[in-house]
Amino acid sequence: MNFFCTHNLFSLFILIFILHFFRFNFEGENYREEPKAIVFLSKLLILFQSCNLCFASNPLLSISQSGTMLTIKSTCSKCNDVFTWTSQPHMLGKFPAGNLLLSFAILCSGASINKVLLMFQHMGILVYHYPTYYYHQRHLLVPSIVKYWRGYQAELLRKLAGEEVVLAGDGRHDSMGHSAKYGTYNIFCCTIGYIIHIVLVQVIVLPIKRSLAHLAYIQSCR
Numbered sequence: 168m169n170f171f172c173t174h175n176l177f178s179l180f181i182l183i184f185i186l187h188f189f190r191f192n193f194e195g196e197n198y199r200e201e202p203k204a205i206v207f208l209s210k211l212l213i214l215f216q217s218c219n220l221c222f223a224s225n226p227l228l229s230i231s232q233s234g235t236m237l238t239i240k241s242t243c244s245k246c247n248d249v250f251t252w253t254s255q256p257h258m259l260g261k262f263p264a265g266n267l268l269l270s271f272a273i274l275c276s277g278a279s280i281n282k283v284l285l286m287f288q289h290m291g292i293l294v295y296h297y298p299t300y301y302y303h304q305r306h307l308l309v310p311s312i313v314k315y316w317r318g319y320q321a322e323l324l325r326k327l328a329g330e331e332v333v334l335a336g337d338g339r340h341d342s343m344g345h346s347a348k349y350g351t352y353n354i355f356c357c358t359i360g361y362i363i364h365i366v367l368v369q370v371i372v373l374p375i376k377r378s379l380a381h382l383a384y385i386q387s388c389r
């Protein structure tokens with residue numbers, strides 16, 4: 168009897184845990200933190216062997232792909248019910264969350280888009296093509312990062328206003344010598360231990376006898 172009660176309590180605990188877990192999944196506002204899985208199509212189609220409404224077997228299925236997202240449309244010949252299922256939620260109203268988050272992850276990890284897409288191809292994972300990544304990067308990701316940085320920088324400078332600080336700066340190029348097309352110059356605040364300004368300079372705007380680092384330094388001081 169004691170074992171039975173203990174077992175029931177354990178089951179109740181598991182049920183509460185599962186309910187909490189599923190509530191977290193379905194109501195979670197942050198899709199980036201929600202766990203994702205790699206699903207084989209053969210395993211996925213097992214879930215579509217019967218009608219979602221009347222449970223009649225073998226409904227007519229049509230499958231479409233949008234990058235990493237699958238859309239399965241099930242049409243029942245018995246009750247004529249049409250059920251549409253997508254493998255991902257949408258972000259910003261129309262973008263499959265997996266596509267946008269994949270672009271975000273590639274950009275933030277510094278990975279090569281060519282290598283990542285090749286890796287997906289080798290494993291047979293459905294994914295978008297290059298133009299989609301560059302669209303995400305240009306129109307959504309970079310503007311978001313720049314907006315966040317400007318707000319973050321403004322807050323840092325507001326805290327430092329009127330304070331006596333020690334600053335240090337240095338430049339960085341993608342290669343040594345004159346082959347670099349772009350260079351960055353960072354201003355580091357030694358007092359608080361944060362980078363407070365970043366300047367990006369293109370080499371073609373360099374005046375004669377000026378180094379890339381020198382020009383970037385002048386711009387960062389403005």
Ligand SMILES: [Zn+2]
Nearest residue numbers: 218221243246
């Ligand atoms: Zn049906």
